[in-house]
Amino acid sequence: MAEQLEEETMAPEPEKEEEVTDMNGAVRGVLKRALQVDGVIRGLHEVAKHIEACKAQVVFLAESCNEATYKKLIQGLCLEKNVPVVDVPDNKSLGEWAGDPSPVVGTSCVAVVDFGEEGEAYNYLMKNLSKYLPDLPALDVNSQAMAEQLEEEETMAPEPEKEEEAVTDMNGAVRGVLKRALQVDGVIRGLHEVAKHIEACKAQVVFLAESCNEATYKKLIQGLCLEKNVPVVDVPDNKSLGEWAGLCKIDKDGLPRKVVGTSCVAVVDFGEEGEAYNYLMKNLSK
Structure with a gap:
């Protein structure tokens, strides 16, 4: 009887790890182990947060993702935090490997924050990871670089009007x-x-151009603002928003030249209050 109970309570033999011969096999194996320790993060918003917090060890990005801004955001964050980015051909496969319930839901982005038990897949990934360290140019979304260039050229804004x-x-x-x-x-x-200033609770208000045709872009900003309770004001035209946000040169007649459009602007300090500030505050509840 004792022997029978012992047989019934014996733990099953650990599952043998599949042989790894390519990077896709390594990704699949690494995610399988990471899922066992809740070390997998899915979705743009959550992945971006974990990269920012320096918790992401590696990021897997689906090549089939057709959102250019989506990919630029993740690649730019990984570049800044020196997190390797591994391309995976298919978002459906990535969703399956990352533990999305059946039927398989595709996902374009996954991060690993805890590898769990190391094994053949982990070793293969680590051996080849140097090929995937980000070597991209600095992120240039909506002309942040242009803004810095304008500052370097010492472009002066016109003197504030007295009235x-x-x-x-x-x-x-x-x-x-x-x-x-x-x-x-x-x-x-x-x-x-x-996004960084919203996350840090420094943004007082965000202006978002309606002409932005990147749905993921808008969803990210709107989601962050919702989470941090930051009001979002829609502005019809990204060129106008760029001009008002200083992404231009001012000629000798005080007129804007070389205007660069931007789809997103945040205010962290309103400066001196006035009629515009009062109007904005009065209508923000809308």
Whole structure:
């Protein structure tokens, strides 16, 4: 009887690890072990947060993802934090390997924060990981680099007008608020920087261009703002938003030239309050 009980309570033999002959096999095996210790993060928002927090050990990105901004964001974050990015051909396979329930739901991005028990797949990945360390150019989303270039060229904004323009609509309020915020370096431009300042609870308000045709871009910013309770104001045109946010040169007549559009701007410091600020605050609840 004792022997029978012993047989019934014996733990099953550990599953033999599959032989790994290529990177896809390594990814599959690594994710299998990582899932056993809850070490897998799925989805753009969560993956981006874990990269920012320096918790991501490696990121797997589906080549079939057709959202250019999506990929630029993840690649840019990985570049900054020196996290290797491994391309996986198919988002359906990546979703399956990352533990999405059946029927398989595709996912374009997965991060590993804990590898769990090491094995053949882990060793293969580590051996080949140097090929996947990010060597991309610095992230240039919505002309952050252009903004820095303009600053290097010492482009001066026009002197603030003594009398504030009358504000009759939200666009006028946005323009006026950004004008005052620029005077105190309170304007943040570009997806990467705006997302960081929202995460850090520094963004007071975010302006998002309706002309932005990147659905993932908008969802990311809107999701972050919802989480941090930051108001989002839609602005019709990205060129206008770029001009108001200082992404331009000012000619001798005080007119904007070489305007660079931007789809996203945050204000971290409003500077001096005025009619535009009051109009914005009054209508933010809408």
